[in-house]
Amino acid sequence: MIITLFFIVLIAFVINFVVPGNPARTIAGPKASPEVIKAIEEKYDLNKPVYVQFEHYFVNLLHGDLGISYRTNETVNSELRTAFPKTMYLGFSVFFLNVLIGVPTGIYAAIKRSKFMDHVILISSLVGTSAPTFWIGYILLFIVGYKLSLLPIGGYGGISHVILPALTVSLASAAGYVRVVRTSMLEVLGTDYVRTAEAKGLSQSTVILKHAFRSSVIPLITYAGMDLGTLMGGLIVTEGIFGWPGIGQMAVTAINYQDMPTIMGVVLVAAVAVVIANFVVDIIYALVDPRISY
């Protein structure tokens, strides 16, 4: 886990370096004199060799210091502290919607296997996965926010503000949930122990919810874990569209300004979040499946 994170830092750092452009010039502005630029380079160590810069950055990182934003002169730590919870808020809303939409639809499709509604659901989920997030975002924004004026078209706030951006990300990823739930339910519905449950005289709903769904949750957890990275990407795009002041927006602005410490900070936090979430997934496994123990 620590090794993974180290390589993430290294790769992000190198990528930042090979991007053309001089950060010092960007910071100083287009009209700055060479002396000013030189001073800035001096201040941020930009004139030192790469490995020195990396070493410098890494030592600070170990102390929990992500550096100072070139653009705002605030510490990256404090900027992340305000932005990250907002992204989490959006992220959990997306997850909640995924489960809310994906699980019942998947179960329904499995029960109606090969019937008309099953095909309708499968085709819609295919559309959901294939459609780009920004496209879904703008469509929702245009229809629900602008034409119908049902919900605010952007900005940070309570439930009414979170619905549209969350739905945007969720429509794409819930489609995956639907298919995973459907597939694993179909598999479980064919097992011997579901037949045993039926032979006990349990009603169809008990068989499905108590016996079948519980075992089919395991592939869903796996999928949710693997989907986290994609989810993170979706969040960054969506925050941009809806002006959601999370780390996604922070990243977009930072990239425009070649604000390296901020970019690195965002990448790192996102990576840590995904790694931790995967760890949580492993723990949930053990809780859900008694056959797994650590």
Added chain:
Amino acid sequence: MAISIEDKSEGKAKKDGENVLLDVRNLKQYFPVKKGVLQQVVGQVKAVDGVSFRVFPGETLGLVGESGCGKTTTGRSILKLTEPTSGEIIYKGQHLEKLSPRGMRPFRREMQIIFQDPYSSLNPRMLVYDIISEPIKIHHLAEGKGVDKRVYELLDLVGLNRKHAKRYPHEFSGGQRQRIGVARALAVEPELVICDEPVSALDVSIQAQIINLLEDLQNELHLSYIFIAHDLSVVKHISDRVAVMYLGRIVEVAVSSALYAEPKHPYTQALLSAIPEPQVSGMKKQRILLQGDVPSPINPPAGCHFHTRCRFAQEVCSREVPALKDLGNGHLAACHLAK
């Protein structure tokens, strides 16, 4: 603790040391049990724990026992499909355990295996012709038209016909697939065939067909079989001698009829009495019900592995491993109390 077990059960006709085809001595096959993030070895599954026996040309040695007794692993170790942990495997005087994979190659031709599951042991994407001709080509046993001739000969031998050569395995029933498996094994003219539960997936009427086929082939081609199965009636029927295994060890070896008529080891007695027989009247045998399940091979009981379930167990049984000793007429049993 090394236990040397000398197998003398071959009877009068076959004198000790004379003309032995396969001599397995103190064969052990352990598998490490790994646990945790670092995959530390926390124990050993003693799948085969010191097994010795001999096979003579033209005979069938039955290897029988319940699941987990190590009979299948024994078969695989002999062929070095898994590398044995220790012990000697002497085939026609050659020590196989020392051979490299390259050195094993000529012996791979002489020793073949037939698997239990005719459904999964045949490549579904190969024609029957290719399945059977592949080993012939690998070992250069025939060229050109000779290959065709040999394939048709083999199909005929196992009771299939020419038309079947151009079909895929899924087009056949279970019994026919097992015939294909037999034809493939015989393609390289082996001398020893290890039959690993070859009939247990088949219905009784088909099972009898395959058993008869195996018997006919043995007479015709002078084959030797190691017949591994859990069904005691089948093993008794087909074998000249039978070795009974329990938790990685052989507990009894005898000529088939003697073993069934007069089992010496308490485990063999219980095993035989447990078989439900399709007869109602006449002599009903006394059933010996064993308590509980077979213990785990990871930490098998000390001393005699069977003492935890044995109705005659005494103090010595939990302390000392009983040697496989000759009780007369080549009837061997590994029990402190057997006479």
Added chain:
Amino acid sequence: MAEPILEVKDLRTYFYTEAGIVKAVNGVNFRLEKGQSLGVVGESGSGKSITALSVMGLIKPPGKVVSGEILLQGQNLLKKSRKELEKIRGNDIAMIFQDPMTSLNPVLRVGEQIAEAVVLHRKVKRKEGWNVALEMLKKVGIPEAEDRIRRFPHEMSGGMRQRVMIAIALSCNPKVLIADEPTTALDVTIQAQILDLIRLLQKDFETATIMITHDLGVVAEVCKNVMVMYAGQPVEYSDVTTVLEQPKHPYTWGLLSSLPKLNASEKQRLTPIDGMPPDLGNLPEGCAFAPRCPHKKPVCERQEPAGKWLNPGHFVRCHLYEA
């Protein structure tokens, strides 16, 4: 003749596959009295398991019970609604399946899997259900039942799991117990334990039992009557002694002579049945067994034998005995 608990009349269950109609059960009749045990013997594809699932009402598409009657104490189960069947299943008729390794839910505690049936059918509280579960586990001979009741299936051996399956099946004291190859997946010594248990419980609970198996030895151990099935039809029915010692149908002869004998002192060659079981989607005309039958007459390939009661307890479906 006593009033039967279960009577099956002319049951036919077909599967409508893309390749055609597979006639898995093709006219099965039998009756079962209180406390009686019936063995249903046949090879794979003989329709014995499908017969059992039809009685349980567990046939799923593309399968369908197309005709016949299944009378449980005079009431036709095929006329019942789904809700009514749910009340009968697990309560009046219970079933044990072949593979104990896969027949229990891996994520539910053993106690819950027994208790839920009790809670459902006896309308008791969950705690009371668990009490019954504990009592049942003790009855089926599970040691340390107080501890085992809180365990998950993967923590138990195959034999123990099959005992749990039996506990589930008998927890509501059913009138009919269907056991579908209950010992096939088990080792012989464990099989002996389970058969012993089934015999004991048969006496204890006075449950009528249908034992489905391919093993004539198992039938000899636990059954009073035997029905031999071939290609979806009963070909011979009688008490177990008659079927094993004086069978009349050539298929029964073939089955018996295919078996290696444990008590034979001389090595005898087996006499298998030639050929293979027929394709149920494309049954031959006449008797389904005729293509493999060494005693077939011209009529066998033209006309299906109607079957005949040789005496009040012995039924055979074969042209050798038709007038």
